[in-house]
Amino acid sequence: MFSSNAHSFMFSCELYPQCKSGIGGWSSGSDFSASQRRRSAPSRVTCCASTSSSGKTHGGFLMEEEASGTSTIAGGGVRDVYGEDRATEDQGVTPWNVSVSCGYTLLRDPHFNKGLAFNDKERDSHYLRGLIPPSVLSQETQVKKMIQHIRQYEVPLHKFVAMMDLQGRNERLFYRLLLDHVEELLPVVYTPTVGEACQKYGNIFMSPQGLYISLKDKGRILEVLRNWPERNIQVIVVTDGERILGLGDLGCQGMGIPVGKLSLYTALGGVRPSSCLPITIDVGTNNENLLNEEFYIGLRQKRATGQEYADLLQEFMNAVKQNYGEKILVQFEDFANHNAFDLLEKYRSTHLVFNDDIQGTASVVLAGLIAALKLVGGDLPDHKFLFLGAGEAGTGIAELIALETSKRTNLPVEEMRKNIWLVDSKGLIVDSRKESLQHFKKPWAHEHEPVEELVDAINDIKPTVLIGTSGRGRTFTKEVIEAMASLNEKPIILSLSNPTSQSECTAEEAYTWSQGRAIFASGSPFDPVEYDGKVFMPGQSNNAYIFPGFGLGLIMSGTIRVHDDLLLAAAQALASQVAEEDYDKGLIYPPFSNIRKISAHIAAKVAAKAYELGLATNIPQPKDLMKFAESSMYTPAYRDYR
Numbered sequence: 001m002f003s004s005n006a007h008s009f010m011f012s013c014e015l016y017p018q019c020k021s022g023i024g025g026w027s028s029g030s031d032f033s034a035s036q037r038r039r040s041a042p043s044r045v046t047c048c049a050s051t052s053s054s055g056k057t058h059g060g061f062l063m064e065e066e067a068s069g070t071s072t073i074a075g076g077g078v079r080d081v082y083g084e085d086r087a088t089e090d091q092g093v094t095p096w097n098v099s100v101s102c103g104y105t106l107l108r109d110p111h112f113n114k115g116l117a118f119n120d121k122e123r124d125s126h127y128l129r130g131l132i133p134p135s136v137l138s139q140e141t142q143v144k145k146m147i148q149h150i151r152q153y154e155v156p157l158h159k160f161v162a163m164m165d166l167q168g169r170n171e172r173l174f175y176r177l178l179l180d181h182v183e184e185l186l187p188v189v190y191t192p193t194v195g196e197a198c199q200k201y202g203n204i205f206m207s208p209q210g211l212y213i214s215l216k217d218k219g220r221i222l223e224v225l226r227n228w229p230e231r232n233i234q235v236i237v238v239t240d241g242e243r244i245l246g247l248g249d250l251g252c253q254g255m256g257i258p259v260g261k262l263s264l265y266t267a268l269g270g271v272r273p274s275s276c277l278p279i280t281i282d283v284g285t286n287n288e289n290l291l292n293e294e295f296y297i298g299l300r301q302k303r304a305t306g307q308e309y310a311d312l313l314q315e316f317m318n319a320v321k322q323n324y325g326e327k328i329l330v331q332f333e334d335f336a337n338h339n340a341f342d343l344l345e346k347y348r349s350t351h352l353v354f355n356d357d358i359q360g361t362a363s364v365v366l367a368g369l370i371a372a373l374k375l376v377g378g379d380l381p382d383h384k385f386l387f388l389g390a391g392e393a394g395t396g397i398a399e400l401i402a403l404e405t406s407k408r409t410n411l412p413v414e415e416m417r418k419n420i421w422l423v424d425s426k427g428l429i430v431d432s433r434k435e436s437l438q439h440f441k442k443p444w445a446h447e448h449e450p451v452e453e454l455v456d457a458i459n460d461i462k463p464t465v466l467i468g469t470s471g472r473g474r475t476f477t478k479e480v481i482e483a484m485a486s487l488n489e490k491p492i493i494l495s496l497s498n499p500t501s502q503s504e505c506t507a508e509e510a511y512t513w514s515q516g517r518a519i520f521a522s523g524s525p526f527d528p529v530e531y532d533g534k535v536f537m538p539g540q541s542n543n544a545y546i547f548p549g550f551g552l553g554l555i556m557s558g559t560i561r562v563h564d565d566l567l568l569a570a571a572q573a574l575a576s577q578v579a580e581e582d583y584d585k586g587l588i589y590p591p592f593s594n595i596r597k598i599s600a601h602i603a604a605k606v607a608a609k610a611y612e613l614g615l616a617t618n619i620p621q622p623k624d625l626m627k628f629a630e631s632s633m634y635t636p637a638y639r640d641y642r
């Protein structure tokens, strides 16, 4: 996304096989030496610049000299429905003519760089001869080489860094690699490794990957948004870093999350990378370790709260709409629950927003439960649910289950809630606690004696489904799993907390302590488990199944508001993708290797529901939404630049 000089010493991997990237020596954007600056300013410069309607030039971050040496790409590749990357329609150029950097600058532009895949004609026409070794490699060969390169690293964080390095050098190769090896690389660019990356973000921060908006920017957030080099943004993932996975307040270092989520928007959902914008809002941090950390990258102050916080968020939401229009999708991610519910409530009727932790998670879990019914029998209203954790994920899932059950039974949601129980850090949520409960817990305060321990709640409530959303690892103890197994032939146990260290139990524990009877899935992936001579395949119950396809559905239909029925549609679409062979393995989610097809299904169903509800503005409605979704997807194949 950025032609950062900071990558110069790592230019490499698919270019120079002997060159290994690694941690250390990373510089921030401001550390470039003068010689590095000079080296990346050839006389034939660039372009990709596009002039916005406001007249401000964006994307011309290397336009230091006249653009007469600009190369023009004409045609080639498959055009997606969004138009080509950085298409410059408003300059009177067709989307098939895209001006790009040439020469050395082209090799520094991750949008267009192909490394050794530039063929001889391209090397001639784009002034590349001599700048790269003579060998020409196909993208397939580069992928083969890169995966070998990534596999050399034993430490997951090193793999993460190598992937980020690739993303900053050659975007299409990054996405090709990620898609081709999605099950292997998802845990690298996403949970669990992204959690560790956020914890160490200050040390591995390499080049700008997203936009930082801090309290210092109050009054000029619109200006800050306009500094981002891309103009046609369709989806923003924003965090304030206060609840990063189950790791707590990581302040400004939470940036790894929006960056990672948006990589999945592109890889899994086919939303083109140039229309994705990761944002971290820095209002300070209450994490003392970070405040005392010499290399902390964020504001060194306690978190702003109350009116100051609300005003900054309001300015942000206004600026986003003003800059990108009514249909910009804003995904709230990893806010603490004392802000998350309020933000969602405040903006859901004025903006196209959804909270992934509350709503995306609800949809993915409901999908898993619908699928699980095939393995355990009965319908949703026949089941009883108990949660450990009554925050965003817990109450969000609980509410969507109640909604779906209400639709299935034609009974009021309030009635359906009675089958759902939640435990928080103070024990079972019961009516005697109602006065002191946060508002999002109140609907779950049923009549019951106070119960402190989870295992006692299990024995009292007798749930068929146990769901962990506590953010606390190893809270599903042997006693807990055994209690579930003694009550149910096939207990459904979902251990959703991330990263792996925070998972309520491991896959091995779930299978072993239930004598192989548990239907198990977890937020972060676990390896298959061998128990009693049988191999068990744990599924991954993570909102990554939902938000990429969900977002694509909203974008392609021009939907302007998120309605709960869209989340239900997404859940049903995902559940419908679980095949017999998956069920045979005890799985309640389809494999990620089919994710593009799964996302297209989700997008099509979400869009169909949006059209039905009158929320979609892209008229006329395409006849075949599935085909439309598939054809809308960004493909990371290289383009022909001759």
Ligand SMILES: NC(=O)C1=CN([C@@H]2O[C@H](COP(=O)(O)OP(=O)(O)OC[C@H]3O[C@@H](n4cnc5c(N)ncnc54)[C@H](OP(=O)(O)O)[C@@H]3O)[C@@H](O)[C@H]2O)C=CC1
Pocket: 243, 244, 245, 246, 247, 336, 337, 356, 357, 358, 361, 364, 388, 389, 390, 391, 392, 393, 394, 423, 424, 425, 426, 468, 469, 470, 471, 472, 475, 496, 497, 498, 499, 502, 522, 523, 524, 541, 542, 543, 544
């Ligand atoms: N798999 C997935 O797709 C997703 C997973 N998650 C994961 O879920 C976890 C929780 O996220 P979220 O709901 O947003 O967080 P919240 O902070 O909103 O909620 C956490 C809840 O857990 C409760 N809790 C904390 N410790 C204990 C304990 N020892 N015993 C019982 N309850 C406890 C808290 O209680 P109290 O209210 O009393 O403080 C609170 O109700 C995180 O690890 C996150 O990574 C989140 C979203 C998606």
Ligand SMILES: CC(=O)C(=O)O
Pocket: 191, 244, 245, 246, 334, 356, 357, 497, 498, 523, 542, 543, 544
């Ligand atoms: C998966 C996710 O969104 C979370 O753990 O917060």
Ligand SMILES: [Mg+2]
Pocket: 245, 333, 334, 356, 357
């Ligand atoms: Mg999250």
